[in-house]
Structures are given as C-alpha cells and as structure tokens.
Amino acid sequence: MKNYTGQILAIVLVILVVTSVIGFALYARIIRDSQRVVDERASIEANELTETITGLLASSDYDNLTRDDVLRELFGDNLDCLYTADGCRVSNMTLERLKDFLRSLGFDENVLSDFDFDDEYCMVEIAMRYNNENDRLEIKQDYAYSVLLNKVDWGRCTSIDFFMERIDAQAFTISTFYKQNNEYKDYARNDIDGYLYSSGGVGDWKNYTPNQSQLSFPGNYDINKDGFPVHEARFKPLGGDSHLRWRLVGECDVSGYLFVEVGAVCGGKYIGKEFILYGDVFAPPLFDYVLFNGFGNLEMDWDFD
Secondary structure (H helix, E strand, C coil), X not given: CHHHHHHHHHHHHHHHHHHHHHHHHHHHHHHHHHHHHHHHHHHHHHHHHHHHHHHHHHCCCHHXXXXXXXXXXXXXXXXXXXXXXXXXXXEEECHHHHHHHHHHCCCCCCCCCCCCCCCCCEEEXXXXXXXXXXXCEEECCCCCEEEECCCCCCCCEEEEEXXXXXXXXXXXXXXXXXXXXXXXXXXXXXXXXXXXXXXXXXXXXXXXXXXXXXXXXXXXXXXXXXXXXXXXXEEEEECCCEEEEEEEEECCCCCCEEEEEEEEEECCEEEEEEEEEECCCCCCHHHCCCCCCCCCCCCCCCCCC
C-alpha cells in the first residue's frame, strides 16, 4: 500500500510540474501576444502621425514654410544650420508645441484633433535643410527637372554650373527657354541639346563625362538669346535615371529645394519619413512636346508629307 501511495504522489508531482510548465508557457505566450499588439498599435499611431505631419508640410507653400518667423518658431533664432549638411533639427516635440508651429503656418488649431495623446506617449522630430552643391538630386527616367533662372541677376552671379551623373541612363537632354515679360522666344532647334554618357558623340548627340563636364550659364549656354533672357533650364534623363547637382558662383538667386525629415515616436516605436519641397513649380513631363526613343540622331524632321 505504501508503494502505491508513493507512486501516486510521484504521478501527482509530475502532473503538477507539467501543468506548471504549460501554464507558464501559456502565460508567456499571452504576454508576448499582448506586447505585440501594443507594439503594432504604437507603430500604427506613429505612422499615422508622421504621415499627417508630412502631408501638412508637403502641401505648404515653399515661401510660407521658409519664412524666418515660421522657422524660428520651430528651430529658434539660429537658422544658420539650415545651410549645413546636417541641417536644423528639433526633437522631443510635444503635440502642443507641434500645434503652435502648425498654427504659425496658417493651419487650424484642430488639425491634429484626432491625435489625443499625452505628451509622454507621442513625441515628434522635424529636421530641415536647404540644398547645397554636394547634393545629388535623382531624376527618374523620362521625367524632367527644371531650374528657373528668371530671377538671377547676372551682374552679381558669375556662373551657374550644372553637373549630371549617370545612374543607369544612356543619355540626357537639356532644353532652354527664353522669356521677356510675358512673351517666350520662339523655340528653335538649338534650344535643346542631347548628351551621351559615352565616349564620342553620335550625330547631333554630344559626349558627356559624368559628374565632370560642367554645363554652365553663361559659358556653354547663352543667358540672352535674340533679345530674350534665359528663363528656364530643363533636364531629362533618357533610358534610365540620372543625378543632377549644381554649383553657384557669386550671388545667384536660384530657388532650390528644402529637404524635410519628419519622425514620430509613439509608445517607444519610431516611424520616419523624408521628402523634398521644391521652391519653384514647373510643368510636369506630360507637357513636354518633344519625344525621344533613345536611338538615332537628335534632329528635326521637317518632312510633313
């Protein structure tokens, strides 16, 4: 009888141990699942807040966003950092401080009413900087990027040097537009140039050494043609993507662009976005009326028969 009693106790003990292990395992699984749900919710909230701020800033007028009083509301009195490689950055912004900044931009005070978090749950980070000559702006295949030169005082601006760098494009074109008051100069054949990323030009296509050959106004291109001052230079890569950068020599009033980073931390989860706000609005490539297939000579076809 004693032997049976000992066996029963041993069996009960084993059952208790196994049950405890299973119980602890289930408890740990429940805790992990609960934490995962909390983390996923925090990530969703951080993403929604980041997307909302990004949308508000991206829809803002460039001249309005870059006003000194608006930027000081965000970064304080020292704005020299906007011209550095790292830019100006503010972290650990509460939602109340963010609302003050958005109000300075002209947004309604209830624009963030959907985000009813306490200051310890969600914090915001915003960074901005102006473009500099070391930046490389990526232009997608068959898209165009325009630099408006209509505000440049060529008495104070020595030159503006453009550089293209191949990503996987085969060639690129530069179109120049000249305008006096509200009248554009009639478009001519020599108002567009084609460049090949290769040794030796083909036909009307010129050779271009990536990131070395500079395309300058004035120099390679006229700042006045037929009595019309230069208004716009448009760059379009063909057969792939390219990088564009430019260098200003002298005091050149060229509207560039603003790099903006937006991030939010909610419940310890960080989501960040970045975008570029352009200083000038230019026509999209949909309205380019000169089409290329990347083959043959760059020449006009005057045969309309």
